Amino acid sequence: MNDEQLYTVVGGRGTMTVFEIYIKTTPERLWEAITDGEMRKKYSFGVGTVSDWTAGSEYRSAVPGIVEIASGENVEVDPPRRLVQTFTAQWSEDVKREGTSRVTWEIEPVGDSCRLAVTHDQLGEGANSELYGGWPMILSGLKTLLESGELLDTPGSLRFSGAGDSAS
Amino acid sequence: MDEVFKALADPTRRGLLDELLVQDGQTLSALVERAPMSRFGVMKHLKVLEEAGLVTTRRRGREKLHFLNPVPIQLIHERWVSKYAEPWASALSRLKNEIEEDQR
Numbered sequence: 001m002n003d004e005q006l007y008t009v010v011g012g013r014g015t016m017t018v019f020e021i022y023i024k025t026t027p028e029r030l031w032e033a034i035t036d037g038e039m040r041k042k043y044s045f046g047v048g049t050v051s052d053w054t055a056g057s058e059y060r061s062a063v064p065g066i067v068e069i070a071s072g073e074n075v076e077v078d079p080p081r082r083l084v085q086t087f088t089a090q091w092s093e094d095v096k097r098e099g100t101s102r103v104t105w106e107i108e109p110v111g112d113s114c115r116l117a118v119t120h121d122q123l124g125e126g127a128n129s130e131l132y133g134g135w136p137m138i139l140s141g142l143k144t145l146l147e148s149g150e151l152l153d154t155p156g157s158l159r160f161s162g163a164g165d166s167a168s
Numbered sequence: 169m170d171e172v173f174k175a176l177a178d179p180t181r182r183g184l185l186d187e188l189l190v191q192d193g194q195t196l197s198a199l200v201e202r203a204p205m206s207r208f209g210v211m212k213h214l215k216v217l218e219e220a221g222l223v224t225t226r227r228r229g230r231e232k233l234h235f236l237n238p239v240p241i242q243l244i245h246e247r248w249v250s251k252y253a254e255p256w257a258s259a260l261s262r263l264k265n266e267i268e269e270d271q272r
Binding site: 117 | 221224226233238239242246
């Protein structure tokens with residue numbers, strides 16, 4: 001797959017946002033960090049994601065018993081390169097009204113690093129920026145986790161982590 | 169990180185980022201229309217922004233769309249600002265929780 005194909009918007013409509021980051025890691029480790037529920041908690045505001053990661057399967061991002069964040073379907077699952085998901089936010093009544101959008105994760109090896117692109121599209125016109133506003137912090141937390149093995153200690157980055165531990 | 173600061177050290181390039189902040193995913197032609205400079209000038213500045221990772225592009229049909237990528241700026245924020253913001257953010261989220269508790 002060449003660069004041109006990888007970054008062509010397929011069926012793009014509505015508002016679209018793109019977030020890119022370079023992370024010094026392998027595509028396999030990066031894929032694991034995206035799809036492993038426990039690793040995911042460490043850079044996603046303490047929120048875990050549960051799924052069996054097969055095409056057509058469902059996923060759920062939540063701190064069980066505390067807060068539901070999002071759910072959707074894994075439309076395309078091509079490890080360790082590409083994951084396409086539908087995204088229905090659930091953390092407030094406002095974001096629930098925004099309906100279903102689409103999140104595409106693309107991993108491209110570049111030298112000894114990977115370029116990770118997260119494209120959040122099929123958002124309604126003038127979509128609530130809460131829907132996609134968390135991506136910069138999530139991606140930089142993911143970089144910190146993979147490159148240093150440490151947790152990102154920034155405002156909100158571990159917001160639900162204490163709650164999650166006490167609930168489990 | 170040098171490239172990010174170099175890219176941001178120019179008012180025209182900051183202006184292009186402002187344009188994308190207002191309306192993300194613009195074509196080169198759309199950006200040229202509102203910029204006080206030639207098509208070539210805008211292309212040159214966009215290239216610097218792309219190399220710094222502040223602008224990223226996607227193809228849609230025959231169009232090439234430009235998007236603001238805020239992640240490099242987030243990394244700068246985390247390096248120097250997050251330490252100071254932490255107590256404020258946690259105080260705010262505590263306040264939010266208390267207000268929501270009261271409303272229940």
